[in-house]
Amino acid sequence: MSDEVILLDVYASMFGMRVRIALAEKGVEYEYREEDLGNKSPFLLQMNPVYKKIPVLIHNGNPICESLLILEYIDEVWKDNKSPPLLPSDAYHRATARFWADFVDKKVFDLGRRLWTRKGEEQEAAKKEFIDALKLLEGELGNKPYLGGDKFGYLDVALVAYYSWFYAYEKCGNFSIEEHCPKLVAWAKRCMKKESVAKSLADPIKVYEFTLMLKKKYGLE
């Protein structure tokens, strides 16, 4: 019996992109369903009653929510596939990867959102903190090709999705991320050479247009 895999997602969501990358890395075939967050489907509400958010991975009828948890699930279920594991195998590196992925969710997402939704002093403050957070991640990268070390892994997947949002952040915040974090941008471009990443990340121009649309909708201009 073959697996039935459905992904409830939104094109511009960096959380959704993470899952798309992981599924592509593992060569898993799945049905992609685009959700309209302004008009959520009954199926989404049924599959994620607690948070009512995307992405949700539904595997043989079982829903898994929260993108980082979905990554771990994908890695554990499709572990004999053609690609190496996403998570490090030893406990120490695994804990470190989880710690930094948690940091990305705690800091980068919120700061990025403040960057494109706020103005004036608030935006400037968010910009500074955002750059500081990226610099910490740059420090974690060090001289390694990937955050996962020699191989592309879980932490790379967790962060690289944000790369599709860099253009929007830069336009809204009027700054250059590459100027402050050249190593990180170089890392992102390296990841983009992988097919799984290139085909999963949203077009940065479309992401920027998405933010403009949201700004207009919520009167944030």
Next chain:
Amino acid sequence: MEESSSTSNSTSNKGVKVVGFWVSLFSQRVRWGLKLKGIEYEYVEEDINNKSPLLFELNPLYGKVPILVHDGVSFPESRIILEYIDQFWPHNPLMPLDPYHRAQARFWAKFADEKLLDPAWFVLNLEGEDQERAAKIVSVHLEKIEEMIKGKKYFGGNTIGFLDLVLAFIAYILPAWEEVASIKMVDPSKFPGIATWTDNFLNHPVVKTEYFPPKDQTLSYYKCRRHELLPLYKSYGNKIWTYIGTQ
């Protein structure tokens, strides 16, 4: 406040230290986790209201407890520490064995820390209508926890596990906050499953034999916190609801 010295027999147990705070529910998870694995550790008390340089040396990003130090390497964040412990010492597994139930355990653990604890903390540190509103939010989220425990002795099934340790605060911290703030959050008549689990958990043979924050001191500590934080949280006004999110 206790310290126990480490007397490890196996090399893999060498240098296990927990930096914690005597009443911290997060530190307590780690202490129980190590106890369930039979791992002896050295406990180092950190006053979180008067943080030492050591804390920032070991946890530079957040400066918080608990921190597990194992063979000179430090790990912060209680849920990450528990999974580290579980992987490094695989006997007596804390996590479920299959991927789907592991994902569920992690999901509910995250839910508890993000959706349950925050409003419960506000119940402790607010009063009047605001406090009641926060208590209602706690109640709605507890319904999901009640649903989960139905028909099970522990959240881990027949044996205690990761999710029991993460949710343990429901068994002993929330009752303390209820007493200090004079408001009910975990009504046994509304949440009979949780009430039964609370008994099972607190009477678990291993849980019972590990350090447990003394009740009187716990109540005094949180009385002080409420006294300090009431005026501050009151001044936040409606910002609190944006922070917690609505029901």
